[in-house]
Amino acid sequence: MNISxxxxxxxxxxxxxxxxxxxxxxxxxxxxxxxxxxxxxxxKRTLGKSxxxxxxxxxxxxxxxRGEGFLTEPEKFIVRTPRGKDAxxxxxxxxxxxxxxxxxxxxxxxxxAKGIHQAYEVEAExxxxxxxxxxxxxxxx
Numbered sequence: 001m002n003i004s005x006x007x008x009x010x011x012x013x014x015x016x017x018x019x020x021x022x023x024x025x026x027x028x029x030x031x032x033x034x035x036x037x038x039x040x041x042x043x044k045r046t047l048g049k050s051x052x053x054x055x056x057x058x059x060x061x062x063x064x065x066r067g068e069g070f071l072t073e074p075e076k077f078i079v080r081t082p083r084g085k086d087a088x089x090x091x092x093x094x095x096x097x098x099x100x101x102x103x104x105x106x107x108x109x110x111x112x113a114k115g116i117h118q119a120y121e122v123e124a125e126x127x128x129x130x131x132x133x134x135x136x137x138x139x140x141x
Contacts, residue, residue, distance in 0.1 A: 021112075022141045023058070031110070032056040039065060042103060047095070061138045063107055065131045071124070079124045088124040096120050096129055104133070113137050 023031060035056045044050040052069020071079065071088065078084035097120075104115050113135035120131040 023139055024141050028058050028140050032058055034110075035063070035065070035107070038106070039067070039103075042099070043067075043070070046098075046102075058111075058139055060140060061113075061135045063111070063133045063135070063139075065133075066129070068126075068128050070129060071127045075124075076127070079127075085125050089122050092122045092124060092129065093120075096122060096131060100131065107133065108135075111135060111139055113139060 033056075035058075036054050039054050039056070040050045047070075049070070049072065051067035053067065055064075055066040057064040070092070075088050075092075079088045100118065100120070104118075108115055115133045116136045117134040118132065120129070122129045
C-alpha cells in the first residue's frame with residue numbers, strides 16, 4: 001500500500017491499482033452530521049415520526065447508526081405487556097430491515113465504499129436501535 005499526497009478528502013491511498021481517498025477529521029464530522037440529518041428526514045418521511053436521538057459515527061471502516069426514542073405512544077404501552085416486547089421488536093426489526101434496503105446504496109455512494117458486513121438490533125424495551133455497516137475499505141485517516 002502506498003500513501004501519496006493529500007487529496008480533497010485527506011490522504012490518498014493506492015491499493016490494488018485503485019485510488020481511494022480517506023476522510024480527515026473535519027470531513028468525517030461533516031459526513032456524520034450529513035448522515036444524521038439524512039436519517040432523521042428518512043424516518044420522518046417514511047414513518048411520520050423521527051427518533052428523539054440519532055447518533056452517527058464513522059470509525060475506520062465502519063458506519064455506526066444509533067437511534068433512541070423511535071416508539072409511538074401505543075407501542076410504548078404494548079412493549080410493557082407480557083408478549084408486547086417481542087411483537088414490537090419484530091415490527092421494528094422490519095422497519096430496520098427496510099431502512100437497510102432503502103439507505104445502504106446512499107451510504108455506499110457517499111462513502112465510495114461497498115458495505116460487506118452488517119449487524120442491526122432493536123431493543124424495544126429500551127426504545128433503542130442500531131445498525132452497523134462494515135465497508136470494504138478504511139474510510140478515515
